[in-house]
Amino acid sequence: EDQVTQSPEALRLQEGESSSLNCSYTVSGLRGLFWYRQDPGKGPEFLFTLYSAGEEKEKERLKATLTKKESFLHITAPKPEDSATYLCAVDGSGNTGKLIFGQGTTLQVKP
């Protein structure tokens, strides 16, 4: 059964304190791994798609990496506006659009 586990559940950082969020997955054949950001009262906002081990994507202070078993979302020198819940999802369905989501990591960055 396809499964996605994110850790930690919650993370508190001081402004400028870099860290990483983890997304471990079990899927028969990975078609894509997606990272989203969700602010309170809003829908998830798409950040990155990764398709194969070794692939990396960057956007401002965020960098996503992928191995055969997990993905990391590295946050460099975070700011308070980076506070949000970060969701990871995998598509192992053969391109049916059926994404399996993790429970998310809630990040709080204090000034």
Added chain:
Amino acid sequence: ETGVTQTPRHLVMGMTNKKSLKCEQHLGHNAMYWYKQSAKKPLELMFVYNFKEQTENNSVPSRFSPECPNSSHLFLHLHTLQPEDSALYLCASSQFQNQPQHFGDGTRLSIL
């Protein structure tokens, strides 16, 4: 308007009521999705539509009835709901089924 728009944003209904949730996307996408987001649980896929045809029903109870009249509009008809159906219902769309999905801001549903 741009993106994915969901109405209403909030809905309170009794267990015997019938209501509908509406989703409209202005992105020219061909696939649309309904998700349920409950507190402390992962996002859960409910239905997938591709070019107006339903391609996935994730064992959703029949009290939830989707409708996709065209590639830009998606409805979720609700009837005889249970208290455990209280949740945030999110709509998403993508260019094709293997492309990134873009979400609306959801309808917060409360069942009395």
